[in-house]
Amino acid sequence: xxxxxxxxxxxxxxxxxxxxxxxxxxxxxxxxxxxxxxxxxxxxxxxxxxxxxxxxxxxxxxxxxxxxxxxxxxxxxxxxxxxxxxxxxxxxxxxxxxxxxxxxxxxxxxxxxxxxxxxxxxxxxxxxxxxxxxxxxxxxxxxxxxxxxxxxxxxxxxxxxxxxxxxxxxxxxxxxxxxxxxxxxxxxxxxxxxxxxxxxxxxxxxxxxxxxxxxxxx
Ligand SMILES: Nc1ncnc2c1ncn2[C@@H]1O[C@H](COP(=O)(O)OP(=O)(O)OP(=O)(O)O)[C@@H](O)[C@H]1O
Ligand SMILES: [Mg+2]
Numbered sequence: 001x002x003x004x005x006x007x008x009x010x011x012x013x014x015x016x017x018x019x020x021x022x023x024x025x026x027x028x029x030x031x032x033x034x035x036x037x038x039x040x041x042x043x044x045x046x047x048x049x050x051x052x053x054x055x056x057x058x059x060x061x062x063x064x065x066x067x068x069x070x071x072x073x074x075x076x077x078x079x080x081x082x083x084x085x086x087x088x089x090x091x092x093x094x095x096x097x098x099x100x101x102x103x104x105x106x107x108x109x110x111x112x113x114x115x116x117x118x119x120x121x122x123x124x125x126x127x128x129x130x131x132x133x134x135x136x137x138x139x140x141x142x143x144x145x146x147x148x149x150x151x152x153x154x155x156x157x158x159x160x161x162x163x164x165x166x167x168x169x170x171x172x173x174x175x176x177x178x179x180x181x182x183x184x185x186x187x188x189x190x191x192x193x194x195x196x197x198x199x200x201x202x203x204x205x206x207x208x209x210x211x212x213x214x215x216x217x218x
Contacts, residue, residue, distance in 0.1 A: 005088040012137035015148030040097035109178025141172040
């Protein structure tokens with residue numbers, strides 16, 4: 001277990017249900033008496049919000065792949081030190097949407113940056129803090145993008161896609177392949193769930209996995 005609390009990450013392609021599933025799980029765990037911190041990358045600290053703007057703004061000028069990688073790493077370093085570590089020390093359950101696996105999937109598999117370099121950078125940014133458990137919500141990329149774009153239209157006046165969502169479909173296919181490969185290499189930590197089934201079914205599967213994990217590590 002990381003520090004004292006429990007560190008659970010949610011990973012998966014665009015629109016696969018990370019945010020909405022993590023929110024529901026947070027409510028469930030709180031009802032059971034856990035103290036929960038729900039957080040996300042990029043952008044859940046003041047410094048990170050500025051970085052997120054640059055990373056996701058569709059009008060950002062062409063960002064070099066290495067610049068992008070370093071910005072995500074900078075965001076993560078701040079996030080770990082300011083939010084995640086603190087919460088774990090206070091024995092809380094941390095639910096985090098996107099973490100080191102997203103960098104491997106997007107910058108490694110999507111942008112073809114050397115995987116060893118990314119691992120090293122992840123290590124520097126996190127100080128070696130890895131999740132205890134990772135829920136990988138897997139979904140056909142076109143379906144996920146449709147869902148992500150629909151929710152954006154509901155939430156913002158412009159409804160414009162962000163810089164990542166606007167990447168070619170082949171990019172997203174590579175990202176999905178990357179996530180599945182990470183899961184294959186880390187079967188104890190990463191649990192893959194099919195997110196094409198109804199929302200409640202996915203939520204129930206997540207609850208079973210997390211309940212079992214928390215009971216084992218009580
Ligand atoms: N299993 C499901 N069946 C149908 N709709 C779903 C399912 N899971 C999530 N959705 C819907 O898909 C949309 C996108 O979900 P959500 O924003 O949680 O995904 P996300 O993975 O956090 O996306 P992003 O990568 O953009 O952060 C939401 O409208 C959500 O209600
Ligand atoms: Mg989300």
